[in-house]
Structure formats: structure tokens, C-alpha cells
Amino acid sequence: MLQSRIMAKSLQPAQRGFDAAGARSERPSFGRTWTHLAAIGFAGLLAYSNTFRVPFQFDDFDNLVRNPAARDLSAFFSNPVPPGRFVGFLSFALNGSIHGHSVAGFHVVNLAIHLATAIVVYFLTVFACRSARPESSALRAGARAAGLVAGLLFVVHPIQTQAVTYIVQRFASLAALLYAGAALAYARSVVDDRPRRSAVLYGVALACATLALFTKENAVTLPAVLIALDFAFLDGTPRERAKRLLPFGLVVALAIGMFLRPAESISSYAAAYRETRIDPAVPQWLSYLLTQPSAVLEYLRLLVLPVGQNIDHDLSLQTSPFAPQVLLPALGLVLALGLPAALAWRARRISAIARIALFGIAWFAITLSVESSVIPIADVMFEHRVYLPSVGLCIATGAGVAWGVSRLAPRYRPALAAGLAAWLLALGAATWLRNGVWASPRALWTDALAKSPGKSRPYVHVAQDLLDRGEYRAAADLLERATHLASVAPHVYLNLGVAYAKLGDPARAERALREGLARGGGAVGGGHNALAMLLLESGRIEEACEHFVAEIAVDPGNRQARENAATCRYTHGDVRGAAEDWAKLAAAGPANASVLYNLALAYATLGDAAQARSTFRRFLVATDPGLTVQQAEARRWLAEHAE
Numbered sequence: 001m002l003q004s005r006i007m008a009k010s011l012q013p014a015q016r017g018f019d020a021a022g023a024r025s026e027r028p029s030f031g032r033t034w035t036h037l038a039a040i041g042f043a044g045l046l047a048y049s050n051t052f053r054v055p056f057q058f059d060d061f062d063n064l065v066r067n068p069a070a071r072d073l074s075a076f077f078s079n080p081v082p083p084g085r086f087v088g089f090l091s092f093a094l095n096g097s098i099h100g101h102s103v104a105g106f107h108v109v110n111l112a113i114h115l116a117t118a119i120v121v122y123f124l125t126v127f128a129c130r131s132a133r134p135e136s137s138a139l140r141a142g143a144r145a146a147g148l149v150a151g152l153l154f155v156v157h158p159i160q161t162q163a164v165t166y167i168v169q170r171f172a173s174l175a176a177l178l179y180a181g182a183a184l185a186y187a188r189s190v191v192d193d194r195p196r197r198s199a200v201l202y203g204v205a206l207a208c209a210t211l212a213l214f215t216k217e218n219a220v221t222l223p224a225v226l227i228a229l230d231f232a233f234l235d236g237t238p239r240e241r242a243k244r245l246l247p248f249g250l251v252v253a254l255a256i257g258m259f260l261r262p263a264e265s266i267s268s269y270a271a272a273y274r275e276t277r278i279d280p281a282v283p284q285w286l287s288y289l290l291t292q293p294s295a296v297l298e299y300l301r302l303l304v305l306p307v308g309q310n311i312d313h314d315l316s317l318q319t320s321p322f323a324p325q326v327l328l329p330a331l332g333l334v335l336a337l338g339l340p341a342a343l344a345w346r347a348r349r350i351s352a353i354a355r356i357a358l359f360g361i362a363w364f365a366i367t368l369s370v371e372s373s374v375i376p377i378a379d380v381m382f383e384h385r386v387y388l389p390s391v392g393l394c395i396a397t398g399a400g401v402a403w404g405v406s407r408l409a410p411r412y413r414p415a416l417a418a419g420l421a422a423w424l425l426a427l428g429a430a431t432w433l434r435n436g437v438w439a440s441p442r443a444l445w446t447d448a449l450a451k452s453p454g455k456s457r458p459y460v461h462v463a464q465d466l467l468d469r470g471e472y473r474a475a476a477d478l479l480e481r482a483t484h485l486a487s488v489a490p491h492v493y494l495n496l497g498v499a500y501a502k503l504g505d506p507a508r509a510e511r512a513l514r515e516g517l518a519r520g521g522g523a524v525g526g527g528h529n530a531l532a533m534l535l536l537e538s539g540r541i542e543e544a545c546e547h548f549v550a551e552i553a554v555d556p557g558n559r560q561a562r563e564n565a566a567t568c569r570y571t572h573g574d575v576r577g578a579a580e581d582w583a584k585l586a587a588a589g590p591a592n593a594s595v596l597y598n599l600a601l602a603y604a605t606l607g608d609a610a611q612a613r614s615t616f617r618r619f620l621v622a623t624d625p626g627l628t629v630q631q632a633e634a635r636r637w638l639a640e641h642a643e
Helices: 002-015 030-047 060-065 073-078 083-099 103-131 137-141 143-156 158-164 167-191 195-213 217-233 238-259 266-270 284-304 324-347 352-368 389-406 410-437 441-451 456-468 472-482 490-502 506-519 527-537 541-554 559-571 575-588 593-606 609-621 628-640
Strands: none
Touching (some): 030 143, 073 083, 103 158, 103 167, 103 352, 137 143, 143 158, 143 389, 284 389, 389 410, 490 506, 527 541
């Protein structure tokens, strides 16, 4: 008996030991780790293998295609970008410098970020399983298996598609990578007993935190997550904890002072695209907050059962805290998150898995708090917002699976492994299918229209696709249906006006355009320009010029409105003012032949022969096949005014 006890004691440290600092005392199995990482990468590549040709969608056009700062590095440093998105826009500019607007390059980077984030999730899960107190031999033994489950779940879950396949939402995925990387580096720096390596890891954590803050604003929650991580898995006195956490708080405080600004509010966005109904008697922040229980519960539902994904979820703003649409989702959140968190809190001193579960729930709640609380963001729900919060739940799920396997009889474990593999395979297949919906604007918005038939925006986007295809009658019929919705966005009428203009019905086109402008308070981009073009065709030049000027006030970047407004100035005798406007347009678009011709004509009228001669020559180099008459006029003028 004595001999068997001695043998047991001698074997115990060799199983899964920790040193005083909490770091592993045994050498890790790098071969097994690399196998797991390869599996995560391969699964992600398969799930997203059909995304490399997905075109620009929705906000991609404003943020990337039409944004000069995203064109290349030189343009990036000469054009302003929001400070809170500096790193994200820099990454897009790097893409643009390498391959222009070829979508494949953007998707390669987005997928690489996603795979890297999944790998960080793997290592965070392994760390949590090995560091949670009280020590659990089952969790330590299954740490890498837990990491594999968490990493695979994160990389193949279809709810991540909007943050990965939707190019502009790199802001969400890149911020998540840097955020999670900061948490991992911080944790490793605390447990590493080698001072130099610990200092390097701590510096990496601070650097990642800073970059995350300048990628997306929700990174301001990082200090709160680090506090949760510190108390869940790391040792230290209150003084030691404060000392190592304080720099992160200072970095966040400085960043907030530099870049945080109010988000585009519901009311300002409602005037443009969304038909959100706003009760003026209820503060926007309160209405948004009351709507968020439904949004968060739907996020959780999609994480558990990813069926019914949608680019444009239809959630009505709530105005009363006692409405069933508020109380029932709030009760659902209490049962889904509050009750498990309370139980885990009670068991945290005696159960390592309870501590990991509590940390995972805290991560989810903290990281979602910026976009699902009192800041009235234009859209009350978007699936990419759950990308970073899902990290916490994936960690808890991976650890939970490892803990559950350890409590099963060995004969049941193969069946559990097969079931788990089938579950992950089904999620990967769902991701691949969801990515197929992103393959074209028509597929994406037809899907949204089927799932949100009460919202205007899907009608607008499906109709826009029909207009682009020349199917004007189908677009008009669809938009006429949208005018009967309970609440109609201005763009329904604006696009309807365009459709009727294409169908040769100027009277109905004008009525629709004026209705759209009225519903948008005259502040809807594109509306004044469309009406002005219609007025020009009917010979009402003076009124058209007024609307071109109004369009520039709403959208200073509208080149067509600026060109036509300059033409209006020219015809009214303000030749010098018109020349200044055309010169600015020529500087921004040096290959625009019509602008160059008009600018040269203005210089000629002003008697500036040298400038006119130079600009007419530039026009002939950048000429347009549709400007043959202007080409002949330019050559005639140059022949008459030779040097």
C-alpha cells in the first residue's frame, strides 16, 4: 500500500503541472497544437472558399469604391478618415495600392484576419482551461481539445459571415483580432516568469489594444474585459492588478478624447435611407435601449440556431418599458444569460468550469455593450456586431465540451465526438450556403426582402438592381408595392421617380421625386440631382439649377451635380466662378473629358489663352468617344490660337 501511494505521488506532477506563476511546467505538444491550428485553418478555407468573387455590397461603395482615402496609400494620407477607423482604412488603402478594386484581394485579407482570430480564440481557450482556479485536471488535460472546439466553432459559424464576407466589415473582424490578441498577450505576460519575455508580451498587448481602438470604437470596452480576465484566471494583489491594468485604462481614455464622437443617430439616418419611425416624445437613447433586448436575444438565437440570417433585420423601435416586446425579450435574456451567470458566480470558488463560463458570459455582455445599450446607432441590429462578443461564448463552449467529455464514460465518447463533428460540419455547410447569398446584390436583397417584407430598404435595393439591368417596369411595380408599407423611406419614391423617368413618364416621375424629397426633408442625397436632370429635359433650366445647388449642399461629393452647377454658373455669366469649380473637378478627376472641355472653354472666354491651350490639349488626350463635336471644336480653337 505504501509503495502504491509513493508511485501515485511521483506520477502526479508529470501529468499536468503548474509552477507558482501559473504557467505550464511541462513542455507543450507542438505537433498536436499545429495539427489543431491546421484543422481550424482548413475548415475556415473550406467554409469561405466561395467568397473570393463576392462583389462590393451596400456600404462598400461609400466606404471603399467611392472613398478616395481607400484607393491607395498616397490617397489615404492626403484624404481625411475618421480617427476611430484609421487602422481599418489604412488596411483598405494597402489593398488598393496592391490590386486596386479587385475584390479577390480584399476577400483574401478578410479571410486571413478571420483565420487569425480563430487561432487566437484557440489559444485563449487553452489558456483559460489551464489557468482557471481551482485547478481542474480534466480541463487541463482537455485544454487543447477545448481550444480546437472553440476555434472550429468560431471559424465555421455562419453568423460570422457578415463580418468576413461583407468587405467593409473588416472594421469588426480586424478590431476583434487585435482585441482578442491584446487579451491573450496580456494574460501570457502576467503568467510568464521570464522578465524580458513578459515585458515584450505586455508591450504587444498595449500595442494591440491601441491599434484596436483605432480600428473600431467598440474596443473601448477592452479594460473591462481585461479586468474580468484578470480576476478569472490570474493571481495578484489588488495593487498588482491595478498596476498592470492601469496603462490600458489610460490608453482608452486618451483614445476616447481623440476620436469618439456621437454615432450617426437614428433620426439623421431615417431621413436618408431607413424608414424608422421615431416617437419625438421618447428620447432616442431610451427607444434604442428598449429595443436592444430583442436584438440581443436574436443574436443569441442565431448563435444557437443560425437560421434566418438577414442583412436587414426588421426590429421596430420600442417606446414603453412595459410593452410585451420589451418585457418578454428582457425575461429571455435573464434566463439565457443572467441565470447561468448567477449560477456560475455562486460556483466560481469551487468550480473551474463555472469560472470560465462566467468569463465567457462577461466577455459577451461587455463587448456588446457599446452597440447594444444607449448609443442610438442608425440600425438597431446588424449581425457583424456579434463577431467580437461571440469569442467569449466560443471559449465557454469549448471548455464546456472538454469538461463534459471528461465526465462521460469512455464508451460514450466516440459517439459524442461524432455528434460534435457533424454539428461543426453542418455549421460549415451553413456558412458556405450563406456566403452564396452574398454572391450578388440581387441575391442578397431578394433574400432580405423575403425575410423583412415590412421594410422599405430591401425594396429599394432590389429595385435598384432591376434598374441597373434595364428592367424599369419591374422596378416601378416593386416600388409601387413599397409605397403601401406602414412606413416608407424617401428612397422608395426617389427610385420610383427614376423608374418612371426611364419609362418615359415625366409627370409621374416628377411627382415621385418631389414626394421623396419632401419625406426626406430635402436632405436626401441624390434626390435633388435626379429632379434637376428631369427638369432640364423639360426645359426648366432655372429651377434645375436651383436643385443642382441644393444637391451640392446635401452631398458635396456628387460630381454630376457639381458639374451641372458649374454649367449653370457659366450660362448665368459667372464664367470665373464656373472655371474655379471645373478646375477643382479636373484636379480630382484629371481624365474627365467633359470637365476638361468646359474648363478650357471657360479659360478661352476669360481670355486666358495659355490655360485654354493647355487644357484643350489635355481634353484631346483624355477624350470621350461621345464628344466628337467638342473634339472638332477644340482642334479648331487650337489651330486658330497656335503659339
